[in-house]
Amino acid sequence: MGPVEFLVLAFPGEQVGADVVTPLVALQRTGGVRVIDTLAVTKAADGSVRAAELSEFEHLKDLVAGGDPVNLMGEEDAAEAAELLEPGSSALLVLIEHVWATEVAEAFRGAGGRVAASVRIPPEHIDEAHRALANAS
Template sequence: MGPAELLVLTFPQETITVEAASALCKLRTGGDIRVIDSLVVTRHPDGEASYGELADFEHLRGVVGGGGHAQVLPLIGPEDAQEAAGLLEPGTVALLVLIEHVWAQAAADALRGVGGRIASGVRIPPENIEEAVRVAKARAAAGK
């Protein structure tokens, strides 16, 4: 198995839309990553939080059903849901997605073959990369 990562994707409404669920289903079949598990966490307007599987939401059942969904492993638990709920404002929702970086599996296998392992990884948000590129370009333009 390649490296895995838990992502918390937040949305400014109280439910996951069909479009967001459809995008998740595309990830399941794209080949570069594999969705291992997912969970929806909702912070209701009264401040209470709840969580459930995508298939628990009637408007998403047709979107998330099928072969790809049956292979999902139940690894995201209540503790993860509680932690994500702490990030949410009332009236918003989060989609927790545990993904495997399938593209990195060959590298991980090669490392294990010689006694190594991927010990850690750091996810750098795109906006941080964009800022670093902007700064580097500004320095290059200034001749530094």
């Protein structure tokens, strides 16, 4: 198995749209990732929180059809994600396996290796570093 990552993708508005889910489904179809589990979390304008499987949304159920639901994420995950949200916004919680890295991960494990650290660098930090280098020249 490749590395597994838990993501909380936050969006304005109280609904996760198909425009967000479609690229994720496409990436899974190409074999880059395997979506292990998903959960949609909405924080209404009044602060109330709702969590649901993507298949429960009429506008998304055809996109996520097929496969057996795993349901590894639950109320505790939804509550933690909701703390990150502003009222009137939503989040897509995604547990994905990076299939593209499976062979490398298996080689590391076979050699007795382990991941000693993993840091996700936001794209805007990379852009900022590029600008700083360009300005320094």
